[in-house]
Amino acid sequence: MKSSFSAFILLLLALTCKGQFLDIGPAAGVSYYIGDINPSAHFSNPQASFGGLFRYNYTTRWSLKGSVYYGTIEANDADYNWQTQRGLQFKSNILEVSLQAELNYLTFFTGSKTDNFSPYIFVGVGGFLFNPKAEFEGQTYSLRDLHTEGQNTEDYPDRKPYGSIGLAFPFGMGFKVSVSKKITIGMEWGLRKTLTDYLDDVSQTYYLDGTKIDPTDPAQLLSDPTMVHTKGMYRGNPENKDWYAFTMVFLTYRFNLMGKPGCNDFKNVQKFR
Numbered sequence: 001m002k003s004s005f006s007a008f009i010l011l012l013l014a015l016t017c018k019g020q021f022l023d024i025g026p027a028a029g030v031s032y033y034i035g036d037i038n039p040s041a042h043f044s045n046p047q048a049s050f051g052g053l054f055r056y057n058y059t060t061r062w063s064l065k066g067s068v069y070y071g072t073i074e075a076n077d078a079d080y081n082w083q084t085q086r087g088l089q090f091k092s093n094i095l096e097v098s099l100q101a102e103l104n105y106l107t108f109f110t111g112s113k114t115d116n117f118s119p120y121i122f123v124g125v126g127g128f129l130f131n132p133k134a135e136f137e138g139q140t141y142s143l144r145d146l147h148t149e150g151q152n153t154e155d156y157p158d159r160k161p162y163g164s165i166g167l168a169f170p171f172g173m174g175f176k177v178s179v180s181k182k183i184t185i186g187m188e189w190g191l192r193k194t195l196t197d198y199l200d201d202v203s204q205t206y207y208l209d210g211t212k213i214d215p216t217d218p219a220q221l222l223s224d225p226t227m228v229h230t231k232g233m234y235r236g237n238p239e240n241k242d243w244y245a246f247t248m249v250f251l252t253y254r255f256n257l258m259g260k261p262g263c264n265d266f267k268n269v270q271k272f273r
Contacts, residue, residue, distance in 0.1 A: 197236065
């Protein structure tokens with residue numbers, strides 16, 4: 001009878017703890033890209049990134065997380081052996097807003113003396129801004145504005161300029177540790193599957209013969225910097241969409257919503273499995 005009553009009390013506490021915790025804090029790390037210029041090398045040319053996140057802890061296993069991350073991605077054919085004759089390069093800032101479902105592998109809540117660490121996985125959806133750029137004679141140009149694959153030209157009327165807003169599907173894994181009654185630190189790595197093949201401004205075929213390129217025209221030269229390709233040759237692979245990734249270290253502070261005491265404040269409650 002006593003054990004049944006104790007189990008009932010624990011169940012009530014677990015249910016009343018739903019949704020009472022909100023973790024908010026900054027994050028910093030690196031970002032990188034996978035696409036037509038760098039098809040497979042993870043953590044190649046990592047760039048500094050930063051942002052912030054909130055985590056709405058629905059239970060000790062499930063959370064809803066939102067994040068805003070800002071980073072940079074870049075790549076250069078000269079850094080890879082397989083396409084050095086192409087000579088393409090780009091650099092783009094990424095501003096991402098996303099919402100993710102997060103599942104802890106172990107029972108976790110901030111401030112617990114026992115359930116104070118856990119690996120986790122996450123998956124979600126987000127939107128991002130991007131704008132690939134490249135340099136020509138000391139000036140930086142927006143590659144989208146140059147129509148480097150013949151967008152809207154007479155020969156390629158079906159090729160439309162791509163936009164600056166994309167849809168991404170983040171997924172990945174992380175690890176978090178509660179270091180005090182209110183503070184959690186952690187690290188996560190997440191890939192972003194996008195629906196665009198133009199993070200790098202490289203997707204389809206060359207629209208000019210290299211021998212006919214005007215080397216003083218940035219729009220023409222940045223479409224084929226080595227001027228050795230023929231019209232119609234593949235410049236990229238339109239079948240494979242581009243990816244980007246964030247690896248972030250974060251620190252969050254726990255807030256009890258609506259002024260209610262949180263699960264962590266019940267010192268006798270250790271686990272809710």
